[in-house]
Amino acid sequence: MFRRRMGPSLTALQIHHKTTYRYRQPVSLGPHRLMLRPRESRDLRLISSELKIDPPASLTFAQDVFGNSVATAYFNRLVDTLTIDCVTRLALDAAAWPVFDVAASAIFYPFQYAEDERTDLGALMFQQYADPTGRLRDWAWAFVRGAQTDTLTLLKDLSAGVSAWINYQSRDDEGVQSPVQTLDRGWGSCRDFAVLFVEAVRCLGFGARIVSGYLHGTETGANGSAGAGSTHAWAEIYVPGAGWITFDPTNRSFGGYNLIPVAVARNIRQAVPVAGSFVGAGDAFAGMAVGVEVKVLV
Numbered sequence: 001m002f003r004r005r006m007g008p009s010l011t012a013l014q015i016h017h018k019t020t021y022r023y024r025q026p027v028s029l030g031p032h033r034l035m036l037r038p039r040e041s042r043d044l045r046l047i048s049s050e051l052k053i054d055p056p057a058s059l060t061f062a063q064d065v066f067g068n069s070v071a072t073a074y075f076n077r078l079v080d081t082l083t084i085d086c087v088t089r090l091a092l093d094a095a096a097w098p099v100f101d102v103a104a105s106a107i108f109y110p111f112q113y114a115e116d117e118r119t120d121l122g123a124l125m126f127q128q129y130a131d132p133t134g135r136l137r138d139w140a141w142a143f144v145r146g147a148q149t150d151t152l153t154l155l156k157d158l159s160a161g162v163s164a165w166i167n168y169q170s171r172d173d174e175g176v177q178s179p180v181q182t183l184d185r186g187w188g189s190c191r192d193f194a195v196l197f198v199e200a201v202r203c204l205g206f207g208a209r210i211v212s213g214y215l216h217g218t219e220t221g222a223n224g225s226a227g228a229g230s231t232h233a234w235a236e237i238y239v240p241g242a243g244w245i246t247f248d249p250t251n252r253s254f255g256g257y258n259l260i261p262v263a264v265a266r267n268i269r270q271a272v273p274v275a276g277s278f279v280g281a282g283d284a285f286a287g288m289a290v291g292v293e294v295k296v297l298v
Helices: 115-125 135-141 151-165 179-185 190-203
Strands: 011-029 032-034 044-054 058-063 069-074 078-092 207-215 230-239 243-248 259-265 285-296
Touching: 032 078, 115 207, 115 230, 135 179, 135 190, 151 190, 151 230, 151 243, 179 190, 190 207, 190 230, 207 243, 207 285, 230 259, 230 285
Parallel strands: none
Antiparallel strands: 011 078, 011 285, 032 069, 044 078, 058 069, 207 230, 207 259, 230 243
């Protein structure tokens, strides 16, 4: 049970993320919140990150309540085009088959978090979407095999169950479906898969958070990836002893060897890569284009 260990493979990557907004006539831009800098960790080392904005903007930098890096851009002129261009280089050193040392008290589900853990997890343990008829709760509990269920097996089964029940369909429109909508419709994007999984495990009492970032490696048939890379959404579940464990329900994967996290959040709306506003005519907005390329550096 998750005992095979493979040596980590260091991979140098470059991410090019470009967002362009176009307007039919000049508009005034409000502050834009940018979450484009990957989260550094034992598995991820940032080499460089270059952010270019046209027209030029005044930038401030901060960390939000989750420790994500947030840049805020302020503008002082009317524009008809806005381009946000970020190039990041990093080294990824994650195992393809990680081994997690789960605390003895949490090997089998159900288990209780320690009092301090429950306090610190806080809202990450509570559902963010309504489930008035208990549809999501019942769906999640169906994966619990008995009075004692192996915790990691339960989480893997539930993650795989999302993609078994839901058909992947890329969506360009903003926002996310509620978990009940995703179950009813039977289809969704990677962010819908991630939200469904996170809300389902919260039904079972786990602390969980949404992760937004990039997918690389472009394995044949991988969902949530277009060409050489893509923005992507997945989940992390807190298990005592092991800490935060990565699950990608879109691709039934376990561990983060092909994932580059940028932001973690309680709700996916808190992890949008670029968010902002403008003041202008009601029909001023002409469109938006997003391009993402993730490539291996030789």
